[in-house]
Amino acid sequence: MKAAFIDKPHSLNIIDRDIPSFSSREALIKVHACGVCGTDLHIYEGVMPWAKLPLIPGHEFSGVVVDVGKYVDSVSIGDVVVVDPNITCGLCRYCRSAKRNLCPNIESIGVTRDGGFAEYVVAPISQLYRVPSGLSLDEAAFTEPVACCLHGITRLSIKPGEDVLIVGAGPIGLVHLQLAKRTGAGRVIVAEVNDMRLKLAEKLGADLTVNPSEGGTVETVKGFLKGKGVEAAIDAAGGSTPLTLALSCLEPGGRLLVFGVASENDTWTIKPYDIYKRELTIIGSFINPYEMDSALNLLASGAIDVKPLISHVIKLEDLEKALKREIPNTIKVLVKP
Ligand SMILES: [Zn+2]
Numbered sequence: 001m002k003a004a005f006i007d008k009p010h011s012l013n014i015i016d017r018d019i020p021s022f023s024s025r026e027a028l029i030k031v032h033a034c035g036v037c038g039t040d041l042h043i044y045e046g047v048m049p050w051a052k053l054p055l056i057p058g059h060e061f062s063g064v065v066v067d068v069g070k071y072v073d074s075v076s077i078g079d080v081v082v083v084d085p086n087i088t089c090g091l092c093r094y095c096r097s098a099k100r101n102l103c104p105n106i107e108s109i110g111v112t113r114d115g116g117f118a119e120y121v122v123a124p125i126s127q128l129y130r131v132p133s134g135l136s137l138d139e140a141a142f143t144e145p146v147a148c149c150l151h152g153i154t155r156l157s158i159k160p161g162e163d164v165l166i167v168g169a170g171p172i173g174l175v176h177l178q179l180a181k182r183t184g185a186g187r188v189i190v191a192e193v194n195d196m197r198l199k200l201a202e203k204l205g206a207d208l209t210v211n212p213s214e215g216g217t218v219e220t221v222k223g224f225l226k227g228k229g230v231e232a233a234i235d236a237a238g239g240s241t242p243l244t245l246a247l248s249c250l251e252p253g254g255r256l257l258v259f260g261v262a263s264e265n266d267t268w269t270i271k272p273y274d275i276y277k278r279e280l281t282i283i284g285s286f287i288n289p290y291e292m293d294s295a296l297n298l299l300a301s302g303a304i305d306v307k308p309l310i311s312h313v314i315k316l317e318d319l320e321k322a323l324k325r326e327i328p329n330t331i332k333v334l335v336k337p
C-alpha cells in the first residue's frame, strides 16, 4: 500500500509497504479521506513531544472496514466507519473516573502509532463508530475534530444569551462558531488575521468579524457590545498572543477556553491580580473522551455544516506541501489516499 511516512522531522516520503497486519480485536480500514490537522504540522516540524517517530501520521479519517480480527463481531466487512484515534488503557484512575482523555497510558492513531495518511490503517474495534446513512465520508472525516470542539464547548458551558469571542477561524474556530450558535450564545465575534477565513466566518453566522492585525481589537469588540466584554472566549488559534487577546475581551466573571495547541515552549504572561479582581476562569480542553457519537449526530443532522470548511482535496503525494504550509488559503485540507 501507499503511505506517507515521516522518519524524522521535516522528512516525509511516500513509501510502498505491506498492508498492515492486525490482531484478533482490531479491524483493517481502507481510508477514504483523512484531514490535515495542526497536530500533523507539529509532528512534521518535530514540535509535538507526544508523537513517536517514525510514523504514518493522520488521525482525522473515515473509511470502510475491509477485514476484521477473529474475535470481532461488533463490526463487519463493508461497514462505513470513523475512528476515535485516542486509545486509552481502561485501567488507570482517570479511565475509571470518566476522564479517559487524561489517561497517562494513552496511545493515539496517527501520533504514537500509524495513522490514516495511507491506503489502509488498523484500529482496535473499541475505537470504531459507524457513520450514519446520509453523511458523506468527506464530512465524516471531521468527526474527531468536531468531537474535540464539543468537549471544549461543553467545558466552557455557554449559557443562552452569553456573548462569545472566538480567536482563530481555521476549521476548529469555525466549528466552535457553529457550536456556540447552537448552544444559544448571544453575539458571536470571530477574530482572525486571514481575511479569507474571516469572510467564511461571516457566512457561517459570526455577528462581528475582526482582524487583529489591524489593531484596536479589544475596543472594536467592546464598541460592538456597547461597552461590555464577552462572557466566554475561545482560543482556537493556540499560543500566548491569541490568549492575551481573548483574556482582554472578557467581562468580569468571564471564562476562557484554552483550546488551540500552543507550541510546547511557548509561555504566557498574565497578571494574577487581573484573574483575582475580575474573577476570571481559565479552562483547558484536551481531545475528547466521549463525544464521538454526539459529533456524528451533529454532522448527520446538519446542525454542524463542515462542507464549507473543505478548502482542498489533495493526493497523498501533495501532503508534504500541506505540512510545509505551502498551500495558500487553506481551511481544511482533506487527503484522499
Ligand atoms: Zn486533529
Ligand SMILES: [Zn+2]
Residues within 6 Å of the ligand: 088, 089, 090, 091, 092, 093, 094, 095, 100, 103, 104, 105, 106
Ligand atoms: Zn487509562
